[in-house]
Amino acid sequence: MVRLENLTKEYDLPPIKGRPAAVVAADRLNLTIADGEIFGFVGPNGAGKTTTLKMICGLLVPTSGSVEVNGIDVERRPEDAQQFLGYLADFFSLYDDLKVWEYLDYFAHAYKMPAAEIPARVTEVIAWVGLESKRDAFIQGLSRGMKQRLGIARAVLHDPPVLVLDEPAAGLDPKARVELKDLLKNLNRQGKTVLISSHVLSDLEEICTSVAILEKGHLLRAGKLANVMQEAAAPSRRRIRIRVAALGDQLLGWLSARDGVSDAHPAAGVASGSSAVDFLFSGNDADLAALVRDLVMSGAPVFAVEGSSESFEQIYARLSGGEVM
Amino acid sequence: MNLFSNPEIIRNARIQLRPRRMLIAGGLSLALSAAIVYSFLHNADKVPGYPGSLLHVILIIQCIVLVFGGGIACLHAVQREKDQNTYDSQRLTRLSPWELTLGKLFGPPLMADFIFLCFLPAAIIGAVQIHASWTIVLVTYVLLILGAIVFDALALVISLYLRRGTVTWAILAFLYISYAASSPLWSATPYFHLGPIGPFALLELPSQPSWSTADTVTQIGPRSFTVPNPFHDVFFGAPVHHALVLPFIYLTLLAWFLLAAVRNIKRDPENYELYTPAQALGFIYYLNFIVFSFFGWNSIQDPGISSPLVAQSLLLGLNMPLFFIFGMLVLRNRVQVRRRLHAAEAAPSGLDFLWPVPYIFAGVIVVGAAMIGIVEWKHNPALEWSLAFAIYQVIFFAVWLSVDLLFLQWMNLRRGRHPLALGVLALAVYYVCVSIIVSALHLNDRAFTAILLPTPIFVLKSSLWTTQIAEWLVALAAEAAVALFFALLCRRQLAELQPHPSSISMNAPAPSASPGSASPSASL
Numbered sequence A: 001m002v003r004l005e006n007l008t009k010e011y012d013l014p015p016i017k018g019r020p021a022a023v024v025a026a027d028r029l030n031l032t033i034a035d036g037e038i039f040g041f042v043g044p045n046g047a048g049k050t051t052t053l054k055m056i057c058g059l060l061v062p063t064s065g066s067v068e069v070n071g072i073d074v075e076r077r078p079e080d081a082q083q084f085l086g087y088l089a090d091f092f093s094l095y096d097d098l099k100v101w102e103y104l105d106y107f108a109h110a111y112k113m114p115a116a117e118i119p120a121r122v123t124e125v126i127a128w129v130g131l132e133s134k135r136d137a138f139i140q141g142l143s144r145g146m147k148q149r150l151g152i153a154r155a156v157l158h159d160p161p162v163l164v165l166d167e168p169a170a171g172l173d174p175k176a177r178v179e180l181k182d183l184l185k186n187l188n189r190q191g192k193t194v195l196i197s198s199h200v201l202s203d204l205e206e207i208c209t210s211v212a213i214l215e216k217g218h219l220l221r222a223g224k225l226a227n228v229m230q231e232a233a234a235p236s237r238r239r240i241r242i243r244v245a246a247l248g249d250q251l252l253g254w255l256s257a258r259d260g261v262s263d264a265h266p267a268a269g270v271a272s273g274s275s276a277v278d279f280l281f282s283g284n285d286a287d288l289a290a291l292v293r294d295l296v297m298s299g300a301p302v303f304a305v306e307g308s309s310e311s312f313e314q315i316y317a318r319l320s321g322g323e324v325m
Numbered sequence B: 001m002n003l004f005s006n007p008e009i010i011r012n013a014r015i016q017l018r019p020r021r022m023l024i025a026g027g028l029s030l031a032l033s034a035a036i037v038y039s040f041l042h043n044a045d046k047v048p049g050y051p052g053s054l055l056h057v058i059l060i061i062q063c064i065v066l067v068f069g070g071g072i073a074c075l076h077a078v079q080r081e082k083d084q085n086t087y088d089s090q091r092l093t094r095l096s097p098w099e100l101t102l103g104k105l106f107g108p109p110l111m112a113d114f115i116f117l118c119f120l121p122a123a124i125i126g127a128v129q130i131h132a133s134w135t136i137v138l139v140t141y142v143l144l145i146l147g148a149i150v151f152d153a154l155a156l157v158i159s160l161y162l163r164r165g166t167v168t169w170a171i172l173a174f175l176y177i178s179y180a181a182s183s184p185l186w187s188a189t190p191y192f193h194l195g196p197i198g199p200f201a202l203l204e205l206p207s208q209p210s211w212s213t214a215d216t217v218t219q220i221g222p223r224s225f226t227v228p229n230p231f232h233d234v235f236f237g238a239p240v241h242h243a244l245v246l247p248f249i250y251l252t253l254l255a256w257f258l259l260a261a262v263r264n265i266k267r268d269p270e271n272y273e274l275y276t277p278a279q280a281l282g283f284i285y286y287l288n289f290i291v292f293s294f295f296g297w298n299s300i301q302d303p304g305i306s307s308p309l310v311a312q313s314l315l316l317g318l319n320m321p322l323f324f325i326f327g328m329l330v331l332r333n334r335v336q337v338r339r340r341l342h343a344a345e346a347a348p349s350g351l352d353f354l355w356p357v358p359y360i361f362a363g364v365i366v367v368g369a370a371m372i373g374i375v376e377w378k379h380n381p382a383l384e385w386s387l388a389f390a391i392y393q394v395i396f397f398a399v400w401l402s403v404d405l406l407f408l409q410w411m412n413l414r415r416g417r418h419p420l421a422l423g424v425l426a427l428a429v430y431y432v433c434v435s436i437i438v439s440a441l442h443l444n445d446r447a448f449t450a451i452l453l454p455t456p457i458f459v460l461k462s463s464l465w466t467t468q469i470a471e472w473l474v475a476l477a478a479e480a481a482v483a484l485f486f487a488l489l490c491r492r493q494l495a496e497l498q499p500h501p502s503s504i505s506m507n508a509p510a511p512s513a514s515p516g517s518a519s520p521s522a523s524l
């Protein structure tokens, strides 16, 4: 379990036009991340994702507040907490003049794994990230994506219960992205907790069980992915499509006059032979049922009603005010 | 932990000691030493003694390789990890700070160590050639290696603070320091009887015919010259051989450097703190213990040397750089102050703005009391000495130091890229300018000059003191006022770093506004 309590980080910025400036990269964040979650941190550039993840790992001292990993205060007992953590930074480097297996061997020893298990574990992890052919190659000669894979291999090497990945998909080709997703789901099935930040929102939507949406250091929303989406996509903002056999101005007028309906317009790109009208509906399911009943009673040739909820991407763009993306 | 299983050392060994590299480095070193050995054996009859002998030349090469090569490698030890973005992954491993420190102390110099070993056969031939005493040669090597480790540890501590742009300057400074610390010049005064502690000074050790500390007398024609023995130290009046003192100094210095490295090597670089204030006090007391132990105390008894007043001024003068280092050790930076203020939640202790004055006084009072106590107890009553003036001197010293360090503390709390470096630079330029003007105007012994520059209190005669007490007290009060001025500047800077109450009330509702983020734990 990872628990953030009032976690705050202030940075100084160079004075802007002679006036002092500071930025609050994390503003009293309170979060509890349960075991077994895949927890996504989302936010535009500069939202404070990297800062927060680094504080969770104890790499950065918070200005105030605290982080606990499995009940251990990261700041007070960093070595104890860090044994539970595997971390992959957004920008990291590897030791260019080591070979791939030497690199992993170094970290395995540094993580104090039992010496007898290390060679087998190194081979296993190398196979896992698909670098078997590069085992004896110098890291200098690896491509960007291969280095990224090796970084991931290092993060999972000591089998940490909590994995912190800062934009791990950067630099990976589509196939590797899919593999990474599978890898994370796999680890999750084994009970590992994964904290991940990413800009590839569709990736997060697919694998995360929970998300936190950050902006300018503030926590806008946090919780189970479904809850966040439902809550953010408040009933007031439901997009409804009604399919009718024939569409007249009359119907549009009728709809526009109804309470709770806005932005009614003929739907574009509907298969010929039928028409449809789209509108935004604010009201709950019972209100919608009443509307449909009234519509049918008034003689409109309704043959389908579809509700489309917003995708995570749309919600996110709305919540974050679309600042920087 | 066993050094041979330290992962950090193994990693360095893998990188540096690949067979190809060892072959090249070893081949070149052996070829060079073979050439040197050949040339010396060829002209064997022309070499009378140790200086200029084969052993001497090989030792010089080994010393350069070990001290310069190893030191430069250690200067890069942390800096390179930071600059190539690998430091964080190391900090996250379960290597304890001790293991990481030892790994970075012994790992990076491995290539230098290997080259050093390659020259060893030639050194043995050289020792045999001049029938050197084996114990002396052995002690030389042990001390050389120990000294190199001490300087490597210093380099490692410096490395914590380096980035790509500063490393070249640090290398130059390191080369200068390690060489200057070996220079016999620094012990050439009658006031200080400690030989040079730099490893290069050890190059002269094999020239000693025995472990005696006696000076050698050479006869050139009808006249005889006394050549002072460079390995003659005086510890509280008792002569000791420098080779006995060095292990003590090396081991204690090494402990201090390792303490600083171990405390910080796994920390967030913004939060480095070489020593706690109490440890920094211990460090300044330790340095003063060394200064006092080897000080020429006979100068306060023997009118032929000087007077107790001069001795006291000298001791205080020696303490200037020491306390300056001490002050720099206890300064706080913005990140630390901000954390303190946040932790105290808008109710900072009222004396924060006087930092680090209390510790300066704690340091100066103990050191000053020891200094004055010894002089008062032991001095020759016939010589110039004034207890009141000595006390005044020490107090003025403390206040002057407070002014400078409050200024630096204020600078360190300002924003900007390198405010502290800028502050030190400004201070240096200020003192150079003021001392040029003051000496041009011959104002060196005026009380009011002391407000600008501390030299008058070091050159003051007690006769001048007794006639001008009022002026000197006014000068002291003025100096204290300047200190207060900088303390107030610090306070303004502290106010800027306070957590903003307005931002708290503004932001606080944000998480609680939506049920989802009020207690995300509940929904997870």
Ligand SMILES: Nc1ncnc2c1ncn2[C@@H]1O[C@H](COP(=O)(O)OP(=O)(O)OP(=O)(O)O)[C@@H](O)[C@H]1O
Pocket: A011, A012, A013, A023, A024, A025, A043, A044, A045, A046, A047, A048, A049, A050, A051, A052, A090
């Ligand atoms: N070392 C630093 N010094 C000063 N400001 C910093 C520092 N690191 C980050 N910041 C500031 O803190 C804020 C948060 O940065 P952070 O890197 O955590 O954002 P992020 O969400 O990871 O962004 P990205 O998506 O671009 O990676 C930014 O406004 C940034 O300018």
Ligand SMILES: [Mg+2]
Pocket: A049, A050, A051, A090, A166
């Ligand atoms: Mg980032």
